[in-house]
Amino acid sequence: MMGRWRYWRLKTKLLFLTLFTSALGITLVCASLIFVENQNYRKQLESELHVIAGILAEQSAAALVFEDNEQLSSIITSLKRIDTIRQACVYNQKGDVMTSLSGRPQGQCPSVGSSLEVGFVGDVYQLLMPVTLDNEVVGQLFLSSHLEVLRGHIRTFVSVASGIGAVILIALVFLALRLQRIVSEPILKLSETAERIAQDHDYSIRAPVSGTDELGRLGNTFNEMISTIQQQNRRILESRDSLERIVEARTSELSMANRELEAFSYSVSHDLRQPLRAVEGFGQALEEDCGDQLNEIGKDYLKRIRAASVRMAGLIDGLLVLSRVSRQSMENQTIDLSQMLEEIAEELQDISDEVPTEILIQPGMWVVGDSRMLRVAFQNLMANAWKYSAKEEKRIVEVLSRREGRWVAIEVRDNGVGFDMRYIDKLFVAFNRLHTPSEFGGTGIGLATVYRVVRRHHGDISATSQLGEGASFVVKLPVSGDQG
Amino acid sequence: MDGHSILVVEDNPDDQVLAVRALKSASENSPVIVKEDGQEALDFLFGNDARQPCKDLDSLGLVLLDVKLPKVSGLEVLKGIRSSPLTNWLPVVMVTSSDEPADLLNAYRLGANSFITKSINYREFTEQMKLLARYWLFVNKVPKAGAVRSF
Numbered sequence A: 001m002m003g004r005w006r007y008w009r010l011k012t013k014l015l016f017l018t019l020f021t022s023a024l025g026i027t028l029v030c031a032s033l034i035f036v037e038n039q040n041y042r043k044q045l046e047s048e049l050h051v052i053a054g055i056l057a058e059q060s061a062a063a064l065v066f067e068d069n070e071q072l073s074s075i076i077t078s079l080k081r082i083d084t085i086r087q088a089c090v091y092n093q094k095g096d097v098m099t100s101l102s103g104r105p106q107g108q109c110p111s112v113g114s115s116l117e118v119g120f121v122g123d124v125y126q127l128l129m130p131v132t133l134d135n136e137v138v139g140q141l142f143l144s145s146h147l148e149v150l151r152g153h154i155r156t157f158v159s160v161a162s163g164i165g166a167v168i169l170i171a172l173v174f175l176a177l178r179l180q181r182i183v184s185e186p187i188l189k190l191s192e193t194a195e196r197i198a199q200d201h202d203y204s205i206r207a208p209v210s211g212t213d214e215l216g217r218l219g220n221t222f223n224e225m226i227s228t229i230q231q232q233n234r235r236i237l238e239s240r241d242s243l244e245r246i247v248e249a250r251t252s253e254l255s256m257a258n259r260e261l262e263a264f265s266y267s268v269s270h271d272l273r274q275p276l277r278a279v280e281g282f283g284q285a286l287e288e289d290c291g292d293q294l295n296e297i298g299k300d301y302l303k304r305i306r307a308a309s310v311r312m313a314g315l316i317d318g319l320l321v322l323s324r325v326s327r328q329s330m331e332n333q334t335i336d337l338s339q340m341l342e343e344i345a346e347e348l349q350d351i352s353d354e355v356p357t358e359i360l361i362q363p364g365m366w367v368v369g370d371s372r373m374l375r376v377a378f379q380n381l382m383a384n385a386w387k388y389s390a391k392e393e394k395r396i397v398e399v400l401s402r403r404e405g406r407w408v409a410i411e412v413r414d415n416g417v418g419f420d421m422r423y424i425d426k427l428f429v430a431f432n433r434l435h436t437p438s439e440f441g442g443t444g445i446g447l448a449t450v451y452r453v454v455r456r457h458h459g460d461i462s463a464t465s466q467l468g469e470g471a472s473f474v475v476k477l478p479v480s481g482d483q484g
Numbered sequence B: 001m002d003g004h005s006i007l008v009v010e011d012n013p014d015d016q017v018l019a020v021r022a023l024k025s026a027s028e029n030s031p032v033i034v035k036e037d038g039q040e041a042l043d044f045l046f047g048n049d050a051r052q053p054c055k056d057l058d059s060l061g062l063v064l065l066d067v068k069l070p071k072v073s074g075l076e077v078l079k080g081i082r083s084s085p086l087t088n089w090l091p092v093v094m095v096t097s098s099d100e101p102a103d104l105l106n107a108y109r110l111g112a113n114s115f116i117t118k119s120i121n122y123r124e125f126t127e128q129m130k131l132l133a134r135y136w137l138f139v140n141k142v143p144k145a146g147a148v149r150s151f
Helices: A002-007 A010-065 A069-081 A148-200 A214-293 A296-327 A337-350 A371-388 A421-426 A446-456 B013-026 B038-046 B074-083 B101-109 B122-139
Strands: A085-092 A097-100 A119-121 A124-133 A136-146 A332-336 A357-361 A366-370 A395-404 A407-414 A460-466 A470-478 B005-009 B032-035 B060-066 B092-096 B114-117
Touching: A010 A069, A010 A085, A010 A124, A010 A136, A010 A148, A069 A085, A069 A097, A148 A214, A214 A296, A214 B013, A214 B122, A296 A371, A296 A446, A332 A337, A332 A371, A337 A357, A337 A371, A337 A395, A366 A371, A366 A470, A371 A395, A371 A407, A371 A446, A371 A470, A421 A460, A446 A460, A446 A470, B005 B013, B005 B038, B013 B032, B013 B122, B032 B038, B038 B074, B060 B074, B060 B122, B074 B092, B074 B101, B092 B101, B101 B114
Parallel strands: A357 A395, B005 B032, B005 B060, B060 B092, B092 B114
Antiparallel strands: A085 A097, A085 A136, A119 A124, A124 A136, A332 A366, A395 A407, A407 A470, A460 A470
C-alpha cells in the first residue's frame, strides 16, 4: 500500500496524515494510561493483601503458639468473605500446615521452602508472611489471590478508553476532512488553472490567490510567470509579423532584382551584339571588297580585328549562357544521359577536323536534373575534351558513370594535353585560362558554367590531370531529385 | 537580271550598309534605296502629296521595313502603305531585331507579306538578305515596272 503513496490524491494524503497521527497519539495516551492504571491496581492489591495478611498473622500468633487449631480455623475462615482469596494456609515453625481454607477447590497448601514463589506468579498473587509473637517467628501465613478483579478493572478501563478513542477518531475524520481544505483547496485551484492554461493556451487566465502564506506566494509567483509568458508570446508574434514583412519585402526586392537581371541579360544579348555584328560584317566586307588593296601589315591587322570580334562574340554568348544558368528555375526530370551525350558527340563530329576520333559513351546512364542546364554543362565538357585532344594522333574521349552511395559520378576523360594540377584552384573560375590563346582558343567561361550547373543541382565537380596524358572531369550528382 | 528596286527602311547605319551590300550581291541590277526613318519612307512613297506618288514607285519590287523606327514606327508605315491603292500591292517584309510576339501578330494583321528576325550573327544576316532578294525579286512575281500606272 505504501508503495502507491505517490498515486494518492492530495486530499487522501492529508486525511491519512491527520488521522494517522491523531490515532497514534490517542493510542499512545490510552496505552500509557492503561499501563499506569494496571500498575496502580496491582500495588493496591498487593498492599491490601499485605494488610490482611498482617492482621491475620497478628491474630493467629497466639493460637499458633498454643497450637489452638480451632482458633486458627475460625480466623482463617473470616477470609471466606473475600472471594478473591483462593487459599490461605498457616504453618507452624516446622512448616506443617496447621489450618487452611477448606471448602475451596484450589487444593492443598504448598510446602514452605525455598521453592515457594511469592508475588505475581502466573494468574495469582501469593504472599508468605511470618507470624511473630514477641519478635519471635512462630509460624508462617500463606495467602494466594487470583487476579480476576484486577483484570476486570483493566478490561473495563480498556473498553472505555477505546470507546472514547474511537469516538474522538470519528470526530477527527470529519474535522480533518474540513480542515484539509485549507491547504488542498488553493493547491487544487492552482493546479486546475495550470491545466486549463496548458490546454487552452490561453495565457490571460490567472489563478485565484488568497492569503499571504507560501501557497499565496506560490499563486502570485505563478500568475507572474503566466504574465511573463503572455508578454513574451506577444513579443514573439510581433517579431514574427515584422519578420514576415521583411521577408516579403526582400522577396519582392529579389524578384525585382531578378527581373532587372533578366532585362540586363537581354540587353546584353541585344545591344552588345549589334555593334559586334557591324564589326564582324565590315571586317568581312573589308577583306572581300578591299583585301587586294591592303598590304601584308594591313591584312594582318584585319585578321586580328576579325579574330578579336569572333572571340568577343564567343564571350558574350558564354556569359549569356552562364547568366541564364544562374537565373533560370530548374525543371527536374529523369534524363537519358547516354542519349544526350550521343547527340552532343554527333554535333562535335560535324565539326570534322580530320583528326581520327573515338568517342566512347557508356550506355544506360540516367540522371535526374534540368535537361537544358545539363546539356549545356556536358556540351562544355565534351567540347573541352574534344578541343584539348585535337593535337593527338588519335583522339579518345570517354564518358563513364558509376554509382557511389547517394551519388552518381559521371567521368569525362580525354587523352589530350591535360593541365597542370598546380592551377586546379583556378580551373572553374570564370575567365581563367590555363592555356595561352596560341595553344588553344577559348573563352574561359565554359568550366565556370559547368560548375554553376553542377552546384545548382547540389552536386560536385572535380578534375584530375597529368600534363601530356589527358584530363578527367568527374561530375557528381545526387541520385534522387531533391534539389533546390 | 531583274531591274526592280528595293526600298530598305532601316535606322541603324551599319545595318544599312551591310544590308545594301548583301542585297546587291544577290541582285546586281536592282537599285537599293535606303530611308532612315518612318517619315522619310512615307514621304518617299507618297511624295509630299498623297495624290502625287513618286515616279519611282512602280519600279519597286520589295520593301524591307524595320519595325523599330524613329518618328513613325514600322507598323505605322505599313498601315500607310496598305491604305492607298497606289501602294497597297507592294510586297512588304517586316524586319525586327527583337522577338516581341506582339509585333509579329500585329504585322500580319496589318498586312505584312513576311516577317523576319535579323540574325545576330553577321554571316547569317548577310545570308538572310541575299535570300530575301533572291526570293522576292526572282522567285516571287511582281508587276512589271510601269505596269501599275496603267492599271
